[in-house]
Amino acid sequence: MGLVDGKVAMVTGAAAGIGRATALKFAGEGARVVVSDIDIEGGEETARMIADAGGQALFVACDTSDADQIDALVAKTVDTYGQLDCACNNAGIEGKIMPLVDQTMDNYDRIMAVNARGTFLCMKAEIAQMLKTGGGAIVNLASVAGLIGFPGLSPYVASKHAVNGMTKNAALEYGKAGIRINSVCPGGIDTRMLDSLAEQATQGAQDSHEMLDPLHPIGRIGVPDEVAGAIVWLSSPAASFVTGINMPVDGGFVAQ
Template identity: 50%
Template sequence: MNKTNSGRVALVTGAANGIGRATALAFAKSGYSVVVSDIDNQAGQETVALIKAAEGDASFIRCDVSRDAEVRLLIDGTVSAYGRLDCAFNNAGIEIERCKLADGNEGVFDAIMNVNVKGVWLCMKYQIAAMLAQGGGAIVNTASVAGLIAAPKQGIYSASKHAVIGLTKTAAVEYARKNIRVNAVCPAVIDTEMFRRASTDNPEHVALAVAAHPLGRIGTVAEIAAAVLYLCSDSAGFTTGVAMPVDGGLTA
């Protein structure tokens, strides 16, 4: 393990798999103590085990980010265990919509907004309070290219990611003078378990996804993790309020 950031503490929500797990592992490799959080106890504990197997420091706290009390306990538990919270990656999110706007339903709308928007807001609410008490910190939220451009048959999801970017920019401006930086990453199609499941049901999915990216491939979870770690690092000390596309040129 690289102990460059030894003594620093990072929190990752949605860390049971995919981008969240890769980022938790990357934080640990860089020397952070990592709090892994998810609603999936087993997979979250597996992330912790992977970090410990690589001689990193990690612990698991279960949290449904759409519930105020659980988020408050997550942040309090992090600070109680480690004494501080230097970096937070608010990655927990859902994507359960595959229909045109007029064909959507209220239940799906509420489910997406509760996790993707309310969840990010609640996490930032309590993370910022902790960071104000200690004199600063860095937050990165997972948005999407769907928060930058239209997303046919994902209108509610797209709206939720536009909202994440709005929350990100507002918090960045409000707390800039308090030494708290807030940014977002906007991935395009990334090789995750979710993508593979969708590809199994639709064999043309992979070819269409590859064709949409000027680089001629989809992204990797490691590439998103690298962007998150950069935005949390001292090297990004003059960067706040940014919605960073990590998209193989798709939005260009």
């Protein structure tokens, strides 16, 4: 019996990386999964991977910075599967690396629209639905950049601190309604986003492993499935007394 047997889970940003790994993990632990992303090809591939492994999945295209699209995503989830038990708000972008004075408002606004506004809008729609059915579990994707600073990434750091703050606040507001809300804070994880950051930071001189493996006390960066495991556990009855936390999944990075 899986950790989330019989549950319905929704994952945004599920076309690749941590989102895809999380959707696959939910399905492997017994959930029916709604896969969402603006990347239609990648999202449909994730849904096919779940189906090919014997699970149930539906792909719904969604831009998480658009409230109407998020409302439609939640409505489609409920129309298809009858409920929404678990939600992972994973969609996010990293933007450009540069000192604060050189950051453009376009870069700042785009990052905040997806990472902070998008998480806020997703929680707003998800919680409204979960209140109708007596509870649920939400996990937001933050970052170690939501716990500490990273020079050159002011908008990204601001957006992920916002995610962690909203997580704690929403957990306080809806705990008695049976809705648990947590965040995970990945360190360096082997994804396209990390490759992009490493490319920017070193002008292509180093890949993400060369740059970041030595900075993690465990001796390496992580893989998406390691973050997915934490997300699904937080979403499951096994974590029934856990809410309002910002959990590092970082190989010891913020312990330094």
